[in-house]
Amino acid sequence: MKTYRIGLIGLGGMAQAHIRWLEEAGERFRLVAVSDVNPLALSATGDKHRISEAKRYADFGQLVADPDVDAVVAVTPNNVHAAIVRACLEAGKPFMAEKPFTRVFEEAVPLLALYERQPVPALIGFSYRYTPAFRYARELLRNGRIGAVRSFSGQYLQGWGAAQYDCPFVWRFDKAITGTGTLGDLGSHMIDLARFLIGEFEELSAQMQTIVPERPDPLTGEMVRIEVDDFVSFQARMAGGAMGVFQASRNAVGSGNQHEISIYGDCGTIHASTLDPDHLVLIREDEEGQLSRSTLAVPNRCKVTQYADFLAALDGLPTDGMPGALDGYRNQEVLEAIVRASETRSAVSLPIGV
Template sequence: MNKYRIGLIGLGGMAREHIRWMNETGRLEIVAVSDVNADSMKLLGDRLGIAEDKRYAGFERLIRDSDVEAVVSVTPNNVHADIIRVCLQEHKPFLTEKPFTRTFDEAVKLLELYERRPVPAMIGFSYRYTPAFRYARELVREGKIGTVRSFSIQYLQGWGAAIYDAPYTWRYNKDITGTGTLGDLGSHMIDMARFLFGEFEELSAQLHTFIPERKDAASGNMTRIEVDDFASFQARMTDNAAGVFQTTRNAVGSGNQHEVSVYGDSGTIYASTLDPDRLIWVREEQPGQLAKTTLEVPGRCKVKQYDDFVALLEGSVPDGFPGFMDGYRNQEVLDAVVRSSEGKRTIEL
């Protein structure tokens, strides 16, 4: 089987995970890299055996390199839109990290380009590939818990809590991120709701910044935080299912706790990243008698993100694939959350 030649943009910590995932497919070969940090470029360029003339300080040259068949972008939010724009202009397939863009205005401009000339694209909503979530989607679609009436989704991390005195980083810089916890973790919650239940119809939100300043490790100065570190919202989906969402980095004791509870007329499903190969199914086994069963996720639900990316490059779009429009719709909902919180009102989508 042939290998696809990949240009990798962004060589920070998360890039190493993407490199490992690409290697696992046996179908993707990194032939060019780009990063603004020369030390990172040398370190990973040497490790990957990338030729010197394929190490680009500017991502535009990498995308335009005729040896690069597809692009993988693992960068901070402020360059997502520019990278996607050049990929669209060059008609180069790509996989980009979430959130789709920093602002909805950026997303609208990209949609105009995409509609004129669509390009195969994957957005990095990686939790679609958590086996328990995929199995939950299957059970919901099969009607195992009847009509879904409500659900709750939360994504909790604890590393930003006050007791840890986490320093100021780019994730707290509004010019780079657009939003804080909302865009970082909340975008995954929004995508999970769309993956499981369809589109958002309306929502009402609150954003908060509980820790108003943090120490900049480089300067030693305290820096004001202009993005949220807690987000919560309620939403109504297309099928009238009501959803409750919360996310924060201040949840002491939570490492990477992304979980979904789905409540239907005849049962409940609970799935979590804390136990990705199992889920809990509650149902009435006999009249008046509830049964709570832990189900092992079947092998068909253990799909890898980069296997789907390879499938995209080969011309197919697998079920549940997070494509360009999923990124766009996600950004539309993120924007509605911000507008709802600022205006203290319900937003219709």
């Protein structure tokens, strides 16, 4: 079977996790080229993984154009997502790229048009589609285990940005790089999970808030004004009529990485969370008409990895539920609608225009 030669763009902390996942996937993947604007990171990663000097690129465009690279994995800040995706599409190179799809919605529109003209196997890094409990929840919903879904609530909470931790001004707080703050970072995952489990967004209203207004520059110590959100909440009506309530925060003290959803149907409730990824809670009436709360172990068939799906796409056998380029675009569209709804203090209908 074919071994796919991978070029990796972006060599920060998450890149090391991707390298490990590539290695865990076995002989079907081989890392052959790397790219980063930081020469020290380029040298360290290249040396550690025995990448030849000729395959260490400061310019990601050269990596994408390299004929020895069969597919690209991009793990970079948001401001270069669009340029990398465009380069891959123009070169006809399959890719796996981090979420969100782009920094802002305006960048996503021409990319979708280009993708529709020149499609390639593509996976956008909505990694929580691969949380076993969420995949099992999708199976139970499709099997009608709780009947028609009427409402649901989702939240994604982290605590590292809370005021007491004195987190400095890093790129995730820089609007020029990220576009939005908590919304794009955590909210994009909530949006994708809702689309994965429930369906498309039809209308929403929203509020965004900056909780910590200034943070110290790690180099100068001077305070920098924060222009992105620390907290976002929104409520939505989905295309099938279900109502959803969402919140995301990086200021939730005590929450490490708490992404969860509760789904309420006509004859039961499902609760799934990253805090217990191998189990979910199912509430239904038993045969005697009494409410029964069961903790169900996730079956092995729901334990699928992101790289297994990427490999299937490269082999020409894309799987159901793999987050592709259109999912990235639709997610960006919802992000834009949330920003508009917060700024105008009004409901916004989907789909939206530029």
